[in-house]
Structure formats: C-alpha cells, structure tokens
Amino acid sequence: MTADGLRRLRVFFKFGLLVSLPVAGYLWAQTGVSAAALAMTAVCVVMALGAEGLASAAESRLARLRAIADAGDSGFQTDITNKDEKIRQMDRIVETLSNQNHDLRGKLMSIHGEAHRVESEYAELFRETPASETEADAEAGEGGGEVTDISSLRTQR
Numbered sequence: 001m002t003a004d005g006l007r008r009l010r011v012f013f014k015f016g017l018l019v020s021l022p023v024a025g026y027l028w029a030q031t032g033v034s035a036a037a038l039a040m041t042a043v044c045v046v047m048a049l050g051a052e053g054l055a056s057a058a059e060s061r062l063a064r065l066r067a068i069a070d071a072g073d074s075g076f077q078t079d080i081t082n083k084d085e086k087i088r089q090m091d092r093i094v095e096t097l098s099n100q101n102h103d104l105r106g107k108l109m110s111i112h113g114e115a116h117r118v119e120s121e122y123a124e125l126f127r128e129t130p131a132s133e134t135e136a137d138a139e140a141g142e143g144g145g146e147v148t149d150i151s152s153l154r155t156q157r
Contacts, residue, residue, distance in 0.1 A: 003061070006054055013051035020044045 001009070024040035031037055 003058075006058065010051055010054035010058070013047050013054065017044060017047035017051055020047055 020040055020043045024037065024044050027034065027037035027040050
C-alpha cells in the first residue's frame with residue numbers, strides 16, 4: 001500500500017476511534033456490562049490498535065528516510081570537504097608555480113641583460129680594432145684589388 005493509502009487508513013481508524021469511544025462510554029453507562037458495551041469496547045480497542053500501528057509504521061518509515069537522508073548528507077559533506085581540500089591544494093600549487101615563474105622570469109631577464117651587455121661590449125671592442133681590415137688588406141694584395149666581402153666595410157661607419 002502506498003504512503004497516501006496508509007495515511008487514509010490511519011485517518012479512518014482515528015475517526016472510528018473518535019466515534020466509537022463515546023458510544024462505548026454511553027453503552028457502559030446505560031447498560032452496564034452487556035454484550036453491546038463489550039462489543040463497542042472491542043471495536044474501540046481495534047480502532048486504537050490500528051491507528052497506533054499505522055502511526056508507528058509511519059514513524060519508523062520516517063526514521064528510515066531520515067537515516068538515509070543523513071547518510072546522504074554525510075556523504076555529501078564528505079565530498080564537499082574533499083573537494084575543498086583539493087581546491088586548496090590546487091591553489092597552493094598555482095601559487096608555487098606562479099612564484100617559480102616569477103623567479104625564473106627574473107633570472108631570464110638578468111641573463112638576457114647580461115648577454116646583451118656582453119654583446120654590446122664585444123661589438124665595441126671589435127669596432128675599434130676590426131680584425132677584418134687586416135684580412136681585407138691581405139686579400140686585396142692577393143686578388144688584384146677586388147673586394148668580395150663588403151660586410152666589414154659596412155661595420156666601419
């Protein structure tokens with residue numbers, strides 16, 4: 001039987017109890033110990049037991065559903081706690097990687113600046129005493145004055 005059907009049956013038993021109790025009391029008061037009073041008392045007991053039995057079944061079903069809901073809630077809370085911890089771990093990883101990225105960029109910029117400084121010093125050093133001039137003079141003496149590589153002339157300006 002469905003929960004709605006059980007609820008209707010319980011209401012029927014409660015209504016029967018509410019009607020049969022005053023009737024049983026009236027019969028006991030009017031006739032004393034009689035078959036009708038005993039029968040109506042038995043009907044009252046049956047109605048009360050039926051209503052109480054259905055109420056007890058509904059309460060136990062409600063308790064089971066609450067236990068299931070609490071278990072699901074507990075599992076949900078555990079999942080939330082685990083996911084929060086994973087998010088915190090990922091935040092720590094991202095922060096660590098960001099710090100390392102910043103440090104490595106600083107080191108890279110330092111190396112890049114140093115390399116640029118060395119290049120400029122090297123260019124300044126060889127601009128003043130180009131070794132290519134002595135080679136060009138030697139080649140000019142051998143080849144009859146032809147210049148085949150003019151890159152050294154362009155750097156002399």
